[in-house]
Amino acid sequence: MNEEDELTKIPHEILEEAARAGMSSDEKRRSGTFYLIDQSTIYSKVNETFKGKIELMDTKIALQKYPWLKEYMWRVVDREKDEFTKKAASDFNGGYFMRILPNVEVTFPLQSCLMITEDNLEQRVHNIIIAEEGSKAYIISSCVQHYRASKASHIGISEFYIKKNAMLNFTMIHNWSEQTIVRPRSAALVEDDGTFVSNYICLRPVKDVQMYPEAFCNGANSKVSFNNILYGNKNSLLDIGSKAVLNEKGSKAEMISRAIARERSKMIVRGLIDGNSQECKGHLECRGLLIDDESLIKSIPELIARKKGAEITHEAAVGKISEKEILYLMTRKLSRDQAVSLIIRGFMDVGIMGLTQPLSEQVDRIVDMSRNAS
Amino acid sequence: MDILEVKDLTVRVKDKTVLDNISFGLKAKESHILFGPNGSGKTTLINALMGTLSSEQKIVSGKILFSGEDITGKGVDERSKLGIFVGFQNPPEITGVKLADLLKLCLGKNVKYRFSEEETKLIEAFKLTDFLNRDVNVGFSGGERKRAEVLQMILLKPRLFLLDEPDSGVDVESLRLVANEIQRYIESAESSALIVTHKGDILEYIKAKHACVLLEGVLHCFANPKKIYEDIKNSGYEACVRCQEVGTEKW
Numbered sequence: 001m002n003e004e005d006e007l008t009k010i011p012h013e014i015l016e017e018a019a020r021a022g023m024s025s026d027e028k029r030r031s032g033t034f035y036l037i038d039q040s041t042i043y044s045k046v047n048e049t050f051k052g053k054i055e056l057m058d059t060k061i062a063l064q065k066y067p068w069l070k071e072y073m074w075r076v077v078d079r080e081k082d083e084f085t086k087k088a089a090s091d092f093n094g095g096y097f098m099r100i101l102p103n104v105e106v107t108f109p110l111q112s113c114l115m116i117t118e119d120n121l122e123q124r125v126h127n128i129i130i131a132e133e134g135s136k137a138y139i140i141s142s143c144v145q146h147y148r149a150s151k152a153s154h155i156g157i158s159e160f161y162i163k164k165n166a167m168l169n170f171t172m173i174h175n176w177s178e179q180t181i182v183r184p185r186s187a188a189l190v191e192d193d194g195t196f197v198s199n200y201i202c203l204r205p206v207k208d209v210q211m212y213p214e215a216f217c218n219g220a221n222s223k224v225s226f227n228n229i230l231y232g233n234k235n236s237l238l239d240i241g242s243k244a245v246l247n248e249k250g251s252k253a254e255m256i257s258r259a260i261a262r263e264r265s266k267m268i269v270r271g272l273i274d275g276n277s278q279e280c281k282g283h284l285e286c287r288g289l290l291i292d293d294e295s296l297i298k299s300i301p302e303l304i305a306r307k308k309g310a311e312i313t314h315e316a317a318v319g320k321i322s323e324k325e326i327l328y329l330m331t332r333k334l335s336r337d338q339a340v341s342l343i344i345r346g347f348m349d350v351g352i353m354g355l356t357q358p359l360s361e362q363v364d365r366i367v368d369m370s371r372n373a374s
Numbered sequence: 375m376d377i378l379e380v381k382d383l384t385v386r387v388k389d390k391t392v393l394d395n396i397s398f399g400l401k402a403k404e405s406h407i408l409f410g411p412n413g414s415g416k417t418t419l420i421n422a423l424m425g426t427l428s429s430e431q432k433i434v435s436g437k438i439l440f441s442g443e444d445i446t447g448k449g450v451d452e453r454s455k456l457g458i459f460v461g462f463q464n465p466p467e468i469t470g471v472k473l474a475d476l477l478k479l480c481l482g483k484n485v486k487y488r489f490s491e492e493e494t495k496l497i498e499a500f501k502l503t504d505f506l507n508r509d510v511n512v513g514f515s516g517g518e519r520k521r522a523e524v525l526q527m528i529l530l531k532p533r534l535f536l537l538d539e540p541d542s543g544v545d546v547e548s549l550r551l552v553a554n555e556i557q558r559y560i561e562s563a564e565s566s567a568l569i570v571t572h573k574g575d576i577l578e579y580i581k582a583k584h585a586c587v588l589l590e591g592v593l594h595c596f597a598n599p600k601k602i603y604e605d606i607k608n609s610g611y612e613a614c615v616r617c618q619e620v621g622t623e624k625w
Contacts, residue, residue, distance in 0.1 A: 287469070324466045327426045330450035331460050332480050332526060342479075346470025346509070 004043050010035060014146065018113045021142035021175040022366055029358070031137075032056040032098075034112035038121055039093040047108070054106060054137070055099040059126050062097035069097070072128050076159050076187035076216065084155045084183040088124045095125035095157070100135040100166070109138040109359055116154065116180075117146035127158040131166035131194075138169045138356060143176065151179040160188035162196045164219065169354055171199040173366065176206040178234060184211040190251075192219035198242070199227045199353040203367065205234035205265075212241040212270065217251035217280075227353045228257040229367070232265030232295065241270030241300075246280035246310070253282040256352045257299075259318075260344060262291035272302040275310030282311070288318035289347055375442060377402040377534050377566045378423070383436030385415075385422050385591075392418045392431070394591040400534065405560055405567040405580055407599040410588035411611045416570045417463065419588065420536045423568075424460040425450040440534070459532035461523040463539045463570075467511040473522060474506035480529040493529075500525045500551070517548030524552045528559050534566045541575040553579030574603045587614050 004010055007025060014037065015025050024030055031050040035043040041058040055062075063069050079089040096112045116123050131137060145152060154176070162168050176182055188196050196215055215224040226242035244253035255271045273282035288297035303312040321343055329339035350363045376399030385393040392415045400406055410416045421427045423438060425448060438446045445453055468476075475485045481493070489497065497503055500521045511519055520540055527535055540556070541549055553576050560567055560580075569580060577599055585599035587606075594614055595602060605613060 322466065323428075325468050327450055328462070328466050328468070329476075331424060331426065331454050332476065332530065333451060333454045333482070334479060335451050336449075342471055342475075343468065346468060346472075349470040351470075 003041060005045075007033060007043065007045075010043060014115065014117070017146055018115065018142055018144055020366070020369065021113070021144045021173045022140050022171070022362060023111055023113045023142050024362075029108055030111050031106045031108045032110045034096045034110075035115070036094055036096070036113070036125060037115045038118050038123065041094045044096070050106060050108075053101055053104040054110065055097070055101070056110065057097050059095040059097045059128060062128070069128065072130065072159060072161060073126070074159075076161075076189050076214070077157055077185055081185065085157065085185050088126055088155050088157045088185070092124040092126045092157070095127040097128050098139065099130045100132055100137045100168075102132040103134040104132075104137075105135070106137040109140050109356075111140045111142070113142045113144060114154070114156065115144045115146060116149050116152045118152070119149045120151055121149065122153045122155070124155045125157065127156065129158065129168065129170070130161045131163060131168040133163040134165045135163075136167045138359060139171065140359065141170065141172045143172065143174050143182075145175065145177045145180055147177075150177060152177075153181040154183070156184040156186075158184065158186040160186070160196060162188060162190045162194040162222075164191045165193045166191075167195040169197040169199070171201065171353065171355065171359070171363065173363070174200075174202040174206065174209065175204045176209070178205045179207050181207055182209040182211075184213070186211070186213040188213070188215040188224065190215060190217045190219055190222035190224055192248075193221045194219055195223045197225045197227070197354050199355075200240065201229045201363065201366070202238060202240075203229070203231040205236050206238070207235075208237045210239040212243060214243040214245070215253070216245045216247060217253065218247045219251070220248045221250040222248060223252045225253070225354065226255045226271075228259070228269070229348050229350065230257065230259040230267060230269070231348065232259065232261045232267045233263045234265065235263065236265040238265070239268040239270070241272065243272040243274070244282060245274045245276060246282060247276050249277050249279050251277060251280045255284040257286045258347055258349070258352075259286070259288040259297055260291065260347060261288065261295035261297045264294045266296045268298045268300065270300045270302070271314070272304070273312050274304040274306070275312045276306045278307045278309040280307070280310050282313070284314035286314075286316040286318070287347070289344065290318065290320050375402070376400055377441060378568075379439040380423070381437045381439070383422065383438065384434050385418055385427070385431055386434050387431050392591050393422065395436070396591070396593050398586070398593055400566050400568055401584070402566055403564045404584065405569065405582035407577065407580070407582045407585035408568060408570045408588055409574070409585060409602055409606060410570070410572070412572065414588045415591045416588050417538055420460060420538050420568075420570060423536055424458060425453050426460065454530075457533035459527050459530055459535040461520075461527055461535065461537040461540060463542065465511050465519055465523055467509065469509050469512060471510050472507055473502065473510050476510050477506075477526065477529055480526045496528065497525065500555070515545075516543030517545045520544050520552050521548055524555055528555065531563060532565060534568070537567065537569045539570055539572055541571055541573060549575060550579065557581060574606070577603055587611070589614055
């Protein structure tokens with residue numbers, strides 16, 4: 001496919017599929033929009049109001065345009081890490097390059113969609129996101145499989161650079177299919193007073209996702225949050241971790257995971273906070289709800305303290321929905337089903353993700369749609 | 375006719391009898407006070423009436439009638455829809471469910487509903503406006519929990535409500551607020567009440583003519599609340615045991 005100049009030229013069914021994973025076709029409410037379908041970028045456009053404030057283009061084009069970008073390729077993600085990074089290093093289809101220029105505050109989110117429409121495709125993307133000094137932005141990244149394709153695999157490399165005083169809130173929504181294998185490999189570098197929020201939402205069935213994004217808080221008072229809302233159904237295997245390395249004074253990490261497992265799904269929720277500086281602080285929270293006896297939730301928190309004064313804590317609870325909570329809601333005229341549904345809905349609270357109000361409402365709607373569909 | 379009639383009710387937890395063949399009635403449009411020391415079976419009685427007994431607690435005999443209808447086998451939500459409410463002593467924390475949403479559900483609306491001016495004022499009167507966007511009971515103090523329970527009660531408009539120790543673990547100001555609202559509701563809705571108290575602090579605010587004492591699963595001494603309270607204060611629950619004025623339906 002060639003790159004389109006208007007969103008309306010993209011087939012309606014593709015836009016519709018993407019909308020279910022958070023993409024908006026109203027470009028006025030987005031600062032920039034990017035579409036990569038199968039193996040090529042078909043659309044990348046910055047909203048008129050944000051021209052000169054942000055940059056958005058295919059990674060391959062960006063590499064030609066900016067020779068310095070090579071320095072950012074494979075800098076935080078190790079290309080020798082595993083077979084998937086090696087594959088992506090040998091050849092890749094493209095990906096998005098996003099750059100928020102210094103001191104720019106992007107009021108509307110940037111959005112990107114990586115979609116698979118062909119059967120048996122192996123999609124390999126490499127994304128680079130740079131939040132320059134003092135910038136502030138929200139990104140929503142949707143990974144979608146078209147209903148036409150049943151079986152596929154996705155390898156996604158993402159490297160995030162959060163410079164001094166910058167804030168980046170990145171929300172990734174996955175809508176794959178029951179026979180798809182997904183291997184994102186991401187890492188972030190956070191400088192002085194920088195903040196990186198990484199949200200991950202996976203609500204649709206998928207064969208197997210394994211990821212363990214890392215953040216290196218190398219700057220003083222740098223902060224990272226990893227938040228996951230995971231809904232495992234129909235035999236899904238989700239092995240989701242996150243790692244934060246607190247290398248500088250005052251650096252902080254927070255990880256919150258909410259996992260629901262049903263219909264023979266298996267979920268492993270990992271987390272590692274490495275306190276490698278004085279006065280660093282980290283907290284990890286994992287809560288899991290098991291809906292039936294055929295599924296499994298395993299929480300594996302790891303805390304490391306290497307310097308005096310590192311304060312790393314965690315709390316985890318996995319199990320079934322509390323009968324006491326159900327009965328309580330039933331005393332308020334709710335049926336058992338309504339009570340269970342309300343508790344599950346509350347459990348998948350996107351309020352943990354630090355999103356803007358409209359984005360939060362939108363993600364809320366996606367959660368509701370998936371829940372009703374299952 | 376009594377709004378609630380309990381006939382020969384026995385509840386066991388495993389081999390232990392917690393409520394032993396008790397019978398009593400609650401009068402329509404009146405308040406009743408139930409005294410009893412810790413572990414006497416007060417909370418079990420409330421749970422039996424509401425249908426919220428745990429899986430280990432079993433009704434082995436007896437009947438519960440509400441407005442003449444046998445509700446012994448009915449589900450919690452059915453009882454709630456018939457007009458029975460329970461305010462818990464220790465309501466559970468429900469992560470992710472906002473107090474505002476729960477209040478809307480109590481009103482029979484969905485979560486998109488916007489509170490009317492009157493409802494907004496009521497929430498303010500209960501000093502819960504700042505709690506609307508917080509998860510139900512999560513991090514609430516004792517007084518905040520009780521205020522939230524009684525507010526839900528008023529929104530649900532029950533014909534009979536059961537309150538389990540509304541005066542325990544509450545600051546003086548919250549107690550006054552909650553108790554005054556309860557009394558106002560009783561009068562305006564012509565509702566009946568069964569209020570369990572351990573300490574009796576709430577008697578100062580609630581106009582009740584009837585009271586009794588639950589001791590080791592048996593009801594004693596159907597009498598005036600203030601008289602019973604004075605006796606308990608002066609002589610302790612042991613005196614009630616010695617007195618052994620066991621009775622049924624004496625109100």
